[in-house]
Amino acid sequence: MVPARPKRRPFPRIRTIMTVGVIGALIVLGGQILDRELQGGESVMSETGPRVPGAVFPTDQFAGKDVPQPINFSHKIHAGDLAINCLYCHTYARRSKVAGIPPTSKCMGCHTIVATADERPEIAKLTTMWENGQSPAWNKVNDVPDFVHFTHERHLQRFLFDNPDMDVKDSSEVCAMCHGDMVEVGVAIKMRPLTMGFCNDCHEENDGPSECTRCHK
Amino acid sequence: MTRTKIDRRRFLKVLGLGGAGVALAGCDLPSYATLEEGEEQIFSYLAPEEYVIPGIGVWYASTCLQCPAACATHSRVREGHALKLEGNPTAPLNKGKLCQMGQAGLQNHYNPDRITRPRIAGKDVTWPQALAAIKQKSGANLAWVTGTISGHQRVLLETHLKASGGGQHYVLETVHAKSWEAACTDLIGVAEPALHFNKAQAIVSFGADFLGTWKSPVHYMTQYGEFRSTPRGVLTVIEPAMTLSGANADHWVAARPGSLASVALGVAHVLTAEHHVSTAGLPDGGAAAITAMDAPQVQLLAGVDAQAIKKIATTLMSNHPSLVIADGDYDDCAAAMLLNLMLGNVGATLTPGVDLAPSRLASKGGSSKDLAIFANAAGAGNIDIAFITGCNPLFTAPNGLNMKQALGKVGLSVAVAMFEDETVAACDVVLPLASALEDWGSHAPPSGALLGEIHLQQPLMEKLYPDVMGLGDVLLGLAQDAGAEGLDQFEDYYGYLRTAISAMIGSEIEADWNNVLQAGQIAAPIMERTFTTAKPITIKTPTVNPGALTLVTTARQGLYDGRHANLPWLQEAPDQISKAVWDSWAELHPGTAAKLGVKDGDYVTIQSNTGTITTRVFTYRGVHPDAICVPMGRGHTNYGRYATDNGVNPLSILDVSIDPRTGELDTTSTHVEVRPTGDNRHLARLMDTDSQHGRKLVATITADQFRRNQGGA
Structure with missing residues (x-):
């Protein structure tokens, strides 16, 4: 005779779901706390901070990771030490939704004369690519998801060109609203979170549009 | 598996907990989990034109090669990529319109199945290896097998054939209007008269899907738009199975396959018998055929009743001028042309049209005739080397032509193709072809739709694959190898085309060349045609087998x-x-x-x-x-x-x-x-029912009301 199988205890379905749910919630909460720390604190808007007259300046921080690039381009040297206007190289920002990477011809315009390939190994990389007809494949540092329609042109118009108290030579202050003080860093890193919350806070404080379809086309 | 019974209390517990979890997770996900940082690459331009701005599209003019109509296009290019194709609004042929086949040209270009390297016997090789294999066979009996071809590609192809000591050019098209052209040649002395749908008050089409695939559909569609505006023209379509044109018709008549001639003759019979239209100007054989085709005969042959025939005749009589077109066999087209002659449409809605003065640039249209001739010539072992491009004879040929065995008897078959298809797979050597969006070219619309313009094709972006080559470059290289005279000075097809176009516009100035590219078309020298009197014809009546x-x-x-x-x-x-x-x-x-x-x-x-x-x-x-x-x-x-x-x-x-x-x-x-x-198994259809189920999604009126109020047939 086959012995009767011991009766299994019923699987504690509800208890399991609740446990998993609580653990999940803790992970999400923990992630958020960690995220806040990575970003450098709570969302803060500052009217006294740097430096765009007539605008409330977002000061959220984001500790971006180092993104390796084919050429170690230094924003500090170009935009900081040499005080080249951001819009000289990122000339598309005022005319298009994207700021664009400057064309290699623009880099070579200077670097055939100053800080040439003979003097700087990083420029030698650039020169080799130029001579081979190749563009550097830069890794994107500041990016928003594809479902977000962000336009540089409109933001520059609002804070720089239509701003009576702003001088175009101070464009780096406007750029810093979303990109942080790039004049202080070498190879670009992400310094602002660029999350929907970040965008929203700024839009609220500066009377930007709030309709969903302005950004989500 | 046992089913667990879920009671209301348990259900609410799970729902509440799950909902809270989802809300918690979804409200504010950590930003580092969703945002991209160093994920994508971004390429800068090397030395862009001043007007090229990332993020903003620039429209370039080119030509659509999706069907033989060769419509002029504009393409939006952004960050070095073609993103959208539209019609060129300045082109008289298609007036800014482009059909869905043209729009889908992008998918040809970006298709993941493209051939990227030359191949010999299915194995990737280099270009020199592939060309060496071809050179070994050069000088023998040569054949080019293509789809419709025109412009300077045609000139170079014929130059290559001539320099190789002759050879044949077979032009294959499954969708063609050669029977119409033959009938027009016999009855008015012009193979491809210009058709003016916009000048007609009534159009009667015997199986010609002029809104879908017949000759130059986008050109005809723009005219059709005018035809349907006030006063609204009447469209009648007679065909064995409804086409896009038939679906647009005011009066649609189903006729037995192969019997369209008898319907056309039947209509002519009613016109003479009841409306007293003269048959005096018709060629020998025409009047006799009309007299013989009375209503019972039409009913017997075509399965079309007398009432429908009378209605078509009345429409034609009460709407002048009209236009009658046909697509079928020679008899169908000849019978339709008889109606045009009787109704005085020749000269009104059919005009002689124009020919390109440099006749070698004209569109050389294909047909199924060349399909059969090529199958016979290849099957008999008379072709040593065949270059095949722009057609797929193994797919389009009926089994009875034994095309596969015939192609196997060609000494060396060379496919110049973007994709592997049945024919390309059976070829010995495969040369990877650039897409229409990567290539230079000049194209003449089919001569029936020619208005005097040649459309320019220019690359809209860099080649996606470095090893692909444009058709013009392949032809130029082969012609140079064959020792063609006067081609040695050209490094590439661009140089050849630019020299040729510069000669046509009489200027070698850079700005003029840029203007041509910007316009996407040039006015070519043309010659006016003239109609001639009709030759005697014989119209056969079909043998019918009702029920088969x-x-x-x-x-x-x-x-x-x-x-x-x-x-x-x-x-x-x-x-x-x-x-x-x-x-x-x-x-x-x-x-x-x-x-x-x-x-x-x-x-x-x-x-x-x-x-x-x-x-x-x-x-x-x-x-x-x-x-x-x-x-x-x-x-x-x-x-x-x-x-x-x-x-x-x-x-x-x-x-x-x-x-x-x-x-x-x-x-x-x-x-x-x-x-x-x-x-x-259920057929997947976008619209699974013809009924609106009482929801009034689209307002409708009955056919009778429409006829009374809108002047329909």
Whole structure:
């Protein structure tokens, strides 16, 4: 005779779901706390901070990771030490939704004369690519998801060109609203979170549009 | 497995907990989890033009090569990539319009199944290796097998043939109007008269799908728009199975396949007998054929009743001028042209049109005649080397032509192609072709739609694959290798084309060349044609076999003759008639389906003398009861991931019956046996029902009300 199988205890379905749910919630909460720390604190808007007259300046921080690039381009040297206007190289920002990477011809315009390939190994990389007809494949540092329609042109118009108290030579202050003080860093890193919350806070404080379809086309 | 009983309390617990978790997780996900940082690459331009701005599209003019009509296009290019194709609004041919096949040209270019390297016997090789293999065979009996070709590509092709010591050029098109051209040649002395749909008050089409695939549909569509504006013209279509043009008709008449001539003659009979239209100007043989075709005869041959014939005649009499067109065999087209002659349309809605003065630039249209001739020549072992491009004879040829065996007897077959298809796979050497968006070229619209412009094709972006080569470059290289005179100075096809176009516009100035590229077209020197008097004709009346099912293989705007089956946009675009997607079907009249004992979705085998295909039934009243219509385009056995093993190819089972007067394959004489297999599966259609189920989604009025209020037929 086959012995009767011991009766299994019923699987504690509800208890399991609740446990998993609580653990999940803790992970999400923990992630958020960690995220806040990575970003450098709570969302803060500052009217006294740097430096765009007539605008409330977002000061959220984001500790971006180092993104390796084919050429170690230094924003500090170009935009900081040499005080080249951001819009000289990122000339598309005022005319298009994207700021664009400057064309290699623009880099070579200077670097055939100053800080040439003979003097700087990083420029030698650039020169080799130029001579081979190749563009550097830069890794994107500041990016928003594809479902977000962000336009540089409109933001520059609002804070720089239509701003009576702003001088175009101070464009780096406007750029810093979303990109942080790039004049202080070498190879670009992400310094602002660029999350929907970040965008929203700024839009609220500066009377930007709030309709969903302005950004989500 | 045991089912756990969930009571209300437990359900609410799970729902509440789950909902809270989802809300918590979704409200504010950590930003580092969703945002991209160093994920994508971004390339800068090297030395862009001043007007090129990332993020902002620039429109460039070029030419569409998706069908022989060669419409002028504008393409939006952004960050070095072509993103959208539209018609060129300054082009008189298509006036800014572009059909869905043209729009899908992008998918040809970005298609993942493109051939990227030269191949010999299926193995990747380098260009020098491939060209060396071709050179070994040079100088022997040479043949070029192409689709419709025009402009400077045609000039170079003929130069290559001549420099190689002769050889044949076979031009293959499954969708063509050669019978119409033959009838026009005999009756008015001009093969391709210019048609003016916009000047007609009534259009009667005998099977010519001028809104879908016939000759230059986008050109005709723009004219059709004018024809339908005030005063609203009346469209009548007579055909065995409804086409896009038929679906737009005020009066649609189903005729037995192969019997369109008898309907046209029947209408002419009513015009003479009841409306006293003179047949005095008709050629010998015309009047006699009309007299013989009385109403009972039409009923017998075409299955069209006297009332329908009278109605067409009345429409033609009360709307002047009219335009009668036809697509079918020679008899159908000749009978339609008789109507044009009787009604005084010749000179009004049909004008002689123009020829290109440099005749070698004109569009050399293809036909099924060359398909049969090529199959015979290759099968007899008379071709040592064949260059094949822009056509797929192994797919479009009926089984009876034994094209595969014939191609196997060609000494060396060389495919110049973007994709592997049935023909390319059977070729010895494959040269990877650049897409239409990567290449230079000049193209003349078919001469019936020619208005005096030649359209320029320019690359819209860099080649996606470094090893592909444009057709012009391949032709130039081959012609230079063959020792053609005067070509050595050109480094590439761009240099050749620019020199040739500069000579045509009489300027070598950079700015003028740029203006030509910006316009996308140049006015070419033209010659006016003149009509001549008609030759005597004989119109045969069809032999009928009522009750026997005839296979009708219509072309649809979309997959066309099968060349677009590898474009998902066109596979998923619902068919104009059945609204089916991604598969083949057989259209049957509900009465015929009932007789055969089949219903929608039933699989049937369709058997001709030369083969069998199996597909699903779609019952539809827009089919003559003696016809079974399987649209062409699907049924590829080797055409990339989207087309292979998708649907069936009705062209393969057509009987090889050649019209002796035109040499074309008769596509309406294949009788088939249809048997249900017993299987049934729902046909995927975008619109699964013809009823609005009382929801009034689209306002409708009855046909009678429409006729009274809108002046319809």
